[in-house]
Structures are given as structure tokens and as C-alpha cells.
Amino acid sequence: MKAVVAYRGGDDTPEALELGATLRRTTGAELLVVAVLPPTSEPGTERVDLEYRQWLDSVADQARRTAVETLSPGYPDGLEFRRIASNSVADGLVRVAEESDVDLLVLGSARAATQGSLLVGSVSSRLLHSSPVPILLAPQGYGGDPLATFGSLTCAYAGTDRSREALAAACSLVKRYDGHLRVATFVPRANTMYPPEVGLDAEDMVAAQWAEQAVELHEDALEFCKNHGVTAVETVVARGQGWPGALTAIPWSPNDILVLGSSRLGQLARVFLGSTATKILRHTPVPALVVPAGTYTWSD
CATH class of the missing domain: 3.40.50.620 (HUPs)
Structure with a gap:
């Protein structure tokens, strides 16, 4: 079994990572953490804004560090992390799911959700109408137990x-x-x-x-x-x-x-x-x- 865990850092809370960890402990699933970020340039643009590109790089680096700390502490090379360029997070995740032949997508709740509740945000809402694979959704505040199954x-x-x-x-x-x-x-x-x-x-x-x-x-x-x-x-x-x-x-x-x-x-x-x-x-x-x-x- 292989699962894509959607995590960009920033506005993404860590529940998806926690749920991915529980999935792996329970089933032995292989995890691929994916950060879908905007492309650094538009077609036909000759010059890329350096500061914007550096900022996106820092967001991706921080997302990767957080994913490693949660899912593979001490073994940064033991976690597969992929940065995908797309103006739509949902479209990027669907593309990865189709190209990588994964079994499911793991997502967190919208940031505005109250503790213990599951609020479907714009990304998960779109995926709930476009995903070719099952979707595993985590409620706000999920996780914290390193031994949970x-x-x-x-x-x-x-x-x-x-x-x-x-x-x-x-x-x-x-x-x-x-x-x-x-x-x-x-x-x-x-x-x-x-x-x-x-x-x-x-x-x-x-x-x-x-x-x-x-x-x-x-x-x-x-x-x-x-x-x-x-x-x-x-x-x-x-x-x-x-x-x-x-x-x-x-x-x-x-x-x-x-x-x-x-x-x-x-x-x-x-x-x-x-x-x-x-x-x-x-x-x-x-x-x-x-x-x-x-x-x-x-x-x-």
C-alpha cells in the first residue's frame, strides 16, 4: 500500500502527517509526502522574481523538515518528499496520485476547524469531487501518540x-x-x-x-x-x-x-x-x- 500525504507547511496543520504515521504503523504503508506549491514562473516569462522563488524554496524546505521530524526523525533520507509545481493544490495531488499509482490521499482538516472536528476546506472539497483514489481525512487536533494504530x-x-x-x-x-x-x-x-x-x-x-x-x-x-x-x-x-x-x-x-x-x-x-x-x-x-x-x- 502506498499513500500520498499532502503537506505544504504554512497554512497546513500537521494532522495529515500524524494520520499518515498512524496509517504506516497500522498497515506498513509506504508514504510519499507531497508539497504542492505555485510554479516559479509562467509560460513565456523570461525573468523570475528571485525573492518569490527563494520564498517558495524556504516553504518547501520547512515542509520537508517538519515531515521528516514527524515521520522519519533522524533519518532524512528515509522519507520520500516531493515538491510539485501547480497553481491548484487539488490538481497537483490528483496528478501525483495518477502518475505514482498510489492507493489513497491523506489530508488534514481546514485550519478553521474546531478541535476534534473535521472541516472540509477548499482543497479537500475539490478532491472529494475529483480524486481517482480514496481519501483519508484527519480531524483538527488529530495525533500526538507516537505508538497509536x-x-x-x-x-x-x-x-x-x-x-x-x-x-x-x-x-x-x-x-x-x-x-x-x-x-x-x-x-x-x-x-x-x-x-x-x-x-x-x-x-x-x-x-x-x-x-x-x-x-x-x-x-x-x-x-x-x-x-x-x-x-x-x-x-x-x-x-x-x-x-x-x-x-x-x-x-x-x-x-x-x-x-x-x-x-x-x-x-x-x-x-x-x-x-x-x-x-x-x-x-x-x-x-x-x-x-x-x-x-x-x-x-x-
């Missing part, structure tokens, strides 16, 4: 084709490190699901119907996992007020991973999140792995 993999499952793709990816990944797999169906409840005159009976009836559907979904998921070589699977129905309540209904550990599926965009396999997946991603308290259709297998 992945905990449970929790797959959001709704019985759709894309959630099956995500579950297949989770099965394949959890077998790599003999981890714990959990299948979750999220049931967000609106604050005013029914008017007062209807009473609680209707809400109880809907909750019972949801529970019955969840049992059927989970039976399907367990059979699916069994066919993919994973038999020890926990199932959970996560209910709560709105998506925040549903997401926090699961007893997460800091190094658990939430796995989500995505649709296809166009004729090629690309990440494309639906509205439900976007809401789940917005409220997850743990790192999230978003799997595009057709990309659930991992290289050795």
Missing part, C-alpha cells in the same frame, strides 16, 4: 451500491491489521419530527420501522462481510438528534476510522459525495476514509 473501522451502511463498495474496502483493510469492523446505520431524528397533536405514537412507529429495516440491512451486511472473509463484525444503529447526535451515539475511540462510500462522477471512478455522506462527514469526530466506486482494492 487504527482502532475500529466503522462503515456507514445503507445497503446501496456505494456503501457496499465502502464495506468491501473496510473488509480488505481490516484484514491487513487484524482489526475490528463495525457496521453502522445512522438514524438522525429531527427536533420536531411530528407536531404535538400527533403525539409520540407516530414517532415510536417510525422508530420501530427504522429498527426493522436496520436489522435487514445488517443481516445483508454480515453476509457481505462473510463473503469477503470477515466474520467478526459488530453492528450498531446510531440514533440521535440530527446528524451530530447520531454520530456521537457511537462510542468512538480517537484512532477509529469512519468509512464512507461515494458515487461515480462521469465515466471514470471519482469521488462524488451525496448529501447524506456530506452530512456524516461534517459531523464525524474521528478520521474518515471516503472510497470512490471501483477503488476498494488495496495494493500489497
